Amino acid sequence: MTAASAEESILASVNADSVVGMTRELVRRPSVNPPGDYAAVADCAEAVMREAGLVDITRCIGEPGRPNIIGRLPGAGGEPAFCLSSHMDVVDPGDPSAWRFPPFEARVEDGVLWGRGSADSKGMLAGMLEAVRAICASGVRLKGDLYLVAAVDDETAGRYGLRYPFEKGLVPARSAILGEATNFDVPHVFKGRIWFELDVMGKASHGAFPEDGVNAIVKACKVIQAIREIPLPGHPRLGKDTISVGTIRGGKTVNVGAELCTPAFDIRWWPPLTSRDIRAKVREAAERVALKDGDFRVGEVHASEERDPLEFPEGSGLIQAVRAACRAVRGKESGLIGWYSSGEIFHMFRNGNIGSGALFGPGEPWQAHAIDEHIPLKDLEDGAKVYALIALAMCGGAA
Numbered sequence: 001m002t003a004a005s006a007e008e009s010i011l012a013s014v015n016a017d018s019v020v021g022m023t024r025e026l027v028r029r030p031s032v033n034p035p036g037d038y039a040a041v042a043d044c045a046e047a048v049m050r051e052a053g054l055v056d057i058t059r060c061i062g063e064p065g066r067p068n069i070i071g072r073l074p075g076a077g078g079e080p081a082f083c084l085s086s087h088m089d090v091v092d093p094g095d096p097s098a099w100r101f102p103p104f105e106a107r108v109e110d111g112v113l114w115g116r117g118s119a120d121s122k123g124m125l126a127g128m129l130e131a132v133r134a135i136c137a138s139g140v141r142l143k144g145d146l147y148l149v150a151a152v153d154d155e156t157a158g159r160y161g162l163r164y165p166f167e168k169g170l171v172p173a174r175s176a177i178l179g180e181a182t183n184f185d186v187p188h189v190f191k192g193r194i195w196f197e198l199d200v201m202g203k204a205s206h207g208a209f210p211e212d213g214v215n216a217i218v219k220a221c222k223v224i225q226a227i228r229e230i231p232l233p234g235h236p237r238l239g240k241d242t243i244s245v246g247t248i249r250g251g252k253t254v255n256v257g258a259e260l261c262t263p264a265f266d267i268r269w270w271p272p273l274t275s276r277d278i279r280a281k282v283r284e285a286a287e288r289v290a291l292k293d294g295d296f297r298v299g300e301v302h303a304s305e306e307r308d309p310l311e312f313p314e315g316s317g318l319i320q321a322v323r324a325a326c327r328a329v330r331g332k333e334s335g336l337i338g339w340y341s342s343g344e345i346f347h348m349f350r351n352g353n354i355g356s357g358a359l360f361g362p363g364e365p366w367q368a369h370a371i372d373e374h375i376p377l378k379d380l381e382d383g384a385k386v387y388a389l390i391a392l393a394m395c396g397g398a399a
Helices: 003-012 018-026 039-052 120-140 165-167 216-228 275-292 317-330 344-349 377-394
Strands: 055-061 067-073 082-087 107-109 112-115 146-150 175-179 187-191 191-200 243-250 259-268 298-309 336-339 354-362 374-376
Touching: 003 120, 003 317, 003 377, 018 039, 018 112, 018 377, 039 067, 039 120, 039 146, 039 165, 067 120, 067 165, 067 259, 082 120, 082 259, 107 298, 112 377, 120 146, 120 175, 120 377, 165 298, 165 336, 165 344, 175 317, 175 344, 175 377, 187 317, 191 216, 191 317, 216 259, 216 275, 243 336, 259 275, 275 298, 317 377, 374 377
Parallel strands: 082 146, 082 175, 175 354, 187 336
Antiparallel strands: 055 067, 067 146, 107 112, 112 374, 191 259, 191 298, 243 259
8 A cells, every 4th residue: 555545545434423423422521620620531531542442441540549541553554653633631611600601511613622621622532533543444554553542641740741742661662743823834943930938937917007018028028029020032933031020829827927938930942041040040039139138038949840942953853744644634833832841741851761752732722721612623623634644754654
């Protein structure tokens, strides 16, 4: 079978009703994280994997109740394995009455599927499942093994999400795509990010005599402003670097001047700066304020999440496969863009589990976490076709 005929057979086997139906089934099973109740959606994903033709289906569990579901489509041999993955968890939809349709109803109307997870990222998972089903139905035999992972805990950057089965050696693929709504563009350069807390320590005093103490909340306001003013240069594909204050804790009671205040920050920046560079800039900004005031102290940076920036060459085989698949399905190549986070790709690359990775999928990026999240049905169908052609290229074509 020629490469062209293999592509034609696979594309002809993609069924639009099938991928839409799978997306609806996944959306109808809430998997809000936190807390992360995966029971219903994981069972659904596993059942659909079997129906699609995957074998050796395994549950890789790092914490009870949080199963990564892994399936394999065996290849004929002689080529590297490849992995498609998308996460099963979603963020809280908030007030259901604010939605046009109930967030877990998975309503289809006017060529659009509405619901929490439709674009982030159950629509991508359904597209990958349909890609596998279409490859099997086409009669095309890939050379390399194709792995599909329905992963947990992406929304909380959990330790036992997609990186975990790679660390355990259950997915021996050297390249991977994570399903995210990128509007069919392909990010190849990713911002670093650090989430951290910083203790600002003063001296407690009676609320009636604030001059007797050093109010840590007041001092923290100055520290926050100094950190927000750290100069960061930006990037032509990533845009400006960002410094956000996410939470702040301070004080115990209203009538006692606070002796401790702890703001938390989310900083995202471009290469070549590293997280060590960012830590140094934060420390310098905070200590400059403390030195000027001289009556309070600043603690260490306590990071809960830390990733350096990541960049893959534009000419890498994976990125070229994505762009070629989009051209074949949609008549134009994917755009090359930057992205605000590398997700699990960072950990898998840093740990040496993969040599290349990408985030990619149908749907508009701004639908992620949005009220009235939705995705066009045509995007779901095209996404399944593109995923299938990427798998064909990355697994070495038809045997």
